[in-house]
Each structure stands twice: as C-alpha cells, then as structure tokens.
Amino acid sequence: MSGQAGKVRVAVVFGGRSEEHAISCVSAGSVMAALDPERYEVVPVGIARDGRWVLPDPGQQLTITDGGLPEVTGGTAVSLVGDPEARGLAVLEAGAAVGRVLTEVDVVFPVLHGAFGEDGTVQGLLEMTGLPYVGSGVFASAASMDKEFTKKLLAAAGLPQGPHVVLRDAHGAVCADPTVLDEAARERLGLPVFVKPARAGSSIGITKVTDWAQFPAAVAEAAAVDPKVIVEAAIPGREVECGVLAARGSGLPEASLPAEIRLRPGVDWYDFAAKYLDDAAEFDIPADLSADRMAAVQDAARRAYLALDCRGLARVDFFLGTGPDGEDRLVINEVNTMPGFTPISMFARMWAATGVDFAELVDRLVAGALADGARPGR
Numbered sequence: 001m002s003g004q005a006g007k008v009r010v011a012v013v014f015g016g017r018s019e020e021h022a023i024s025c026v027s028a029g030s031v032m033a034a035l036d037p038e039r040y041e042v043v044p045v046g047i048a049r050d051g052r053w054v055l056p057d058p059g060q061q062l063t064i065t066d067g068g069l070p071e072v073t074g075g076t077a078v079s080l081v082g083d084p085e086a087r088g089l090a091v092l093e094a095g096a097a098v099g100r101v102l103t104e105v106d107v108v109f110p111v112l113h114g115a116f117g118e119d120g121t122v123q124g125l126l127e128m129t130g131l132p133y134v135g136s137g138v139f140a141s142a143a144s145m146d147k148e149f150t151k152k153l154l155a156a157a158g159l160p161q162g163p164h165v166v167l168r169d170a171h172g173a174v175c176a177d178p179t180v181l182d183e184a185a186r187e188r189l190g191l192p193v194f195v196k197p198a199r200a201g202s203s204i205g206i207t208k209v210t211d212w213a214q215f216p217a218a219v220a221e222a223a224a225v226d227p228k229v230i231v232e233a234a235i236p237g238r239e240v241e242c243g244v245l246a247a248r249g250s251g252l253p254e255a256s257l258p259a260e261i262r263l264r265p266g267v268d269w270y271d272f273a274a275k276y277l278d279d280a281a282e283f284d285i286p287a288d289l290s291a292d293r294m295a296a297v298q299d300a301a302r303r304a305y306l307a308l309d310c311r312g313l314a315r316v317d318f319f320l321g322t323g324p325d326g327e328d329r330l331v332i333n334e335v336n337t338m339p340g341f342t343p344i345s346m347f348a349r350m351w352a353a354t355g356v357d358f359a360e361l362v363d364r365l366v367a368g369a370l371a372d373g374a375r376p377g378r
Ligand SMILES: Nc1ncnc2c1ncn2[C@@H]1O[C@H](COP(=O)(O)OP(=O)(O)O)[C@@H](O)[C@H]1O
Pocket: 162, 194, 196, 200, 201, 202, 203, 204, 206, 232, 233, 234, 235, 236, 239, 269, 270, 271, 317, 319, 333, 334
C-alpha cells in the first residue's frame, strides 16, 4: 500500500465539466468523510468546470451553504499520468515537488456525474493509467449514458422498456429534424411523448409534449443538449428506483430495497425544478410494494446491471404501470452508473434501508475496486 503507514491511498476525483459539478462536489465530500482514516489516506482531486485538474486548496468547500453551491476553482495543477509505471498523479507546477507528490495512488474513486464523468471518458483515462478504480468501465459507462444504446442492450437481454424512436434521417444518420418522425411513428407512440437528449441527465433538455404542435420546439430544446434526440411514449404509472451493489468477494450484483418517488399534487413529472429546486417530491424508502412486485423490480435491476456490463454500483430507474388487462407493467427507464452519492441521496438511502450504511457502501466499493485490480484491455 502506498499511503502513510501502510494505508491505502485513495484519490477521490470530483467536480467535472457537466451540469452536475456541484452535486459531484457534495457527493465527494460525503465519500471522503466516510473513508475510515485508520485504513485510507484520501487524496482529493478536483476537476474545475473548464476541465483543469487540481489538488484543491485547503478549505475547499464541499457542502451546500448559504453562500451557494460548491465549486472547484483553485489549487495546485496536477495531471493523471497515462504511463502505468507512474501509478497516478504528477504535479504540473514548476517548483514544489514536480511529479513527485502523488506518484503512488492505489485506487481512484471517480465521484463524477454526467458528461466527462459517468460516460466512459474519465474511465478511459483511468484505464490508460492502469490504476484500479471504482465503478463501471468504459463500455458500461458509455452505454448507460446513452438512452438509445441502453434500450438496445436491455432489449437484447429481454428486459422490458417502453415504445421509443430515435430521430434519424433516411440514411440512418442522427438528425434533429422533427419532420423525420412520420405519421405512423406518431400514431404508434401516441401522446403524450417525452422528447429527450439521448445523453444527458438531471432532466435537462427534456420536454413532455402533449400536442404535436409543441414537438418541433421540444426537439430543438433536446438537440441543444445532444444532437441525438429520443422520443418516448409516456408511461403512466409509479416511479420506482433500485440500487445495485457488487457483493463483497464475488462481485455479483445485489439489489437494495426499491424506493418510490411520489410527486406532490400539481407536479406533473420529475423535471429539473422538481429534482433540485423545489420540495416537489416525497420518497418512500422502501417503496410500498407487494413482495412479488418488490422481487420483480430487484430481479430486473440486477439483470439490467449485468446486461450493461456494469461494475461496482448502479441505480436502475423504473416505471411501474398497469397493462391493458390490469396486470403489472414494469418498464426500465434508465440506468445510472454513478448516481448521486450523498447520505441523503436515493442510492444511499435505499442501501441504508437494506442494512448497508454509508461507510460500508463506500468501503465495499473501494475494497472491490482494489480486489479487481487493473482492468487490462477493456
Ligand atoms: N417515458 C416516460 N414516461 C413517463 N415519464 C417519463 C418518461 N420519460 C421521462 N419521464 C419523466 O421525466 C423524468 C426524467 O427523465 P429521465 O429519462 O429519467 O431523464 P434523466 O436522465 O435526465 O434523469 C423521469 O424521472 C420521469 O418523471
């Protein structure tokens, strides 16, 4: 082990270039506080909004305060070294200890959400370094970030999902022109539809369309976030989530007790405002489900994790509706490979309700990544 007095040195990477910069800082603050100081030496590594990597200045704020949201700004410039011999980070600034301070990292915990964090990009960089890291690899991260390919892989595994269309032109190229959704497709989807950027999060760029006259503006809004636009039939029903965590030792996925998000009256869907700004939702943890439904959600969550080749953890989000004959209709909405990770986040609360507290959650992930070691050729 590389850290002081034989401790495991964990680089916790946070911030990043996505819209979810601030929530990543808060998640990372919680992760660092939960790592047992007897066993782990923590190295905080911030990524500024413009993509600079820094060892944050002492006193870096990582909580939401009256003063506002946390943000990575200043610090000592560092770089992750691609050469696996280096095993970690080099200080870039001339003068103090260039290339020396952190050349020995044992494991990296990228607590990053969204683009350049949860989408396989940072995972690719970590693969180059040869360092073990927490969470899904390049492929699972990229596939889970992309709502089109998530659905393709889930379909291949026989997992349930709702009707949808990706906007493409006659050649099959991605095309954000609303007229490419022809009449037959409109009829098949019905109204309302949800128009979404294929690769985004936090409900950014999503519109619920209840009249086709609103469709062109909705496509333009989604395309401003991602040129690939996906149109989904609205699934009426309850919103249920389930945490998946690799079991200690075997690494096989275990499912938490599911939770339900209940929107307050007057809140139509879980949009950005409902997620972060308002007191718009209530959470039932665990969800009020029959034993059969509970087992079906947990089984589908584990299978989705495996179908997407996830590693370590995931949060699988569902709609639980009712089919034409009154039977349950479970549909997977999406898979998050690095869900919000504070003690009050759904993922942690679902695991707490299942008997795995926050410190054990973090420990299991770090220990699992160390046990897996480097991941060559993935
Ligand atoms: N097909 C759908 N049917 C019903 N509600 C939907 C559908 N798609 C999205 N929603 C609503 O929009 C929210 C955000 O959509 P989601 O696909 O989860 O995007 P994000 O990746 O930004 O979280 C969901 O939590 C749900 O409230």
